[in-house]
Amino acid sequence: MQKRLLLTIGLLFSLCLLQAQEVILKAEISRDSILIGEQLEWKLKVTLDKSLASAFPHIDSLGDNKIEILDMRADTLQQSAANITMQATWLITSFDEGLYTLPKIPFLVRHPNGQVDTLYSESLQLKVNTVAVDTTDFQPFDIKPPIQYPITFREILPYVLNGLLILVIIALLIYMYIRWKQNKPLFFASRPKIPPYAVALRELDKIKAEKLWQNNKVKLYYTKVTDVLRKYLEGQFQVQAMEQTSEEILQSLRELPAVSDELYHKVREMLSLSDLVKFAKYQPDPHENETALIVVSDFVQQTKPMEEESAESAVKN
Secondary structure, eight states: OOOHHHHHHHHHHHHHHHHHTTTTTEESOOOOOTTTOOOEEEEEEEEEESSSSEEEOOOOOTSSSSSSEEEEEEEHHHHSSSSEEEEEEEEEEESSSSSEOOOOEEEEOOOOTTTTTEEOOOOOEEEOOOOOOSSSSOOOOOOOOOOOOOOOHHHHHHHHHHHHHHHHHHHHHHHHHHHHHTTTTTHHHHHHHHOOHHHHHHHHHHHHHHHTGGGTTTHHHHHHHHHHHHHHHHHHHHOOOOGGGHHHHHHHHOOOTTOOHHHHHHHHHHHHHHHHHHHHOOOOOOHHHHHHHHHHHHHHHHHHOHHHHHHHHHHHH
């Protein structure tokens, strides 16, 4: 009993507040009938005291009703010192013929004491009519076939370009296969490889022109001369001379049939002299310096392949 009494007192108090503060709701539609697919505006206009907080409901759909909501907006129409007038507008339509009832719209009002009330607008009727078809002069027509337009060059251009690209790729693959079968380079003719003996003799001429030992660069001079010999042995005889010591190089020379005993002894003396210069700071005389370069030059000349020498002579003749 006490709970019912309190609830009754609260409702009466809310009604008194609403009457004192005057909340007026009015729902309307721009017209009461439309054709299928037509649109119209469903409006809720509210006037209330400024001291009240309020909110329009967010309505996305009308449930099972066949009225569709397309859009919604809310605006403030006017306000004074005491009151404010607002309006919410829903854009609606329907695609089914019939008589429909637009439901009551809830509107939330919050009083200064924190109490929240929900007010409802009146419901409205909307008639949705279909379009009448005049069958007296109705004449059906056959379905027309698609319109045929002439083919333009722009339309066939991608196919032409793709076809040409495929032909180029096929031709390139055939060319590459033929070059591979002939053991030839694919695109560019390889430059003739300079024989090791020609590289060595050219390097010796550069060293001679630099006049290193004449300018007190004796150690650098012997380093370059022995490097020429090492690179020649690697290029001509596949001896890993750049990684070997002088003794290991001499051991490798013993195994080369092209190296005579006389030539072997000359190279051994030159390498020994070079080690003294590089590691013992020995200062050789000018004759020894000149002899070192001559020994390497003679070694290259005497051990180069005979067919290369014949080809060189034929070119000169």
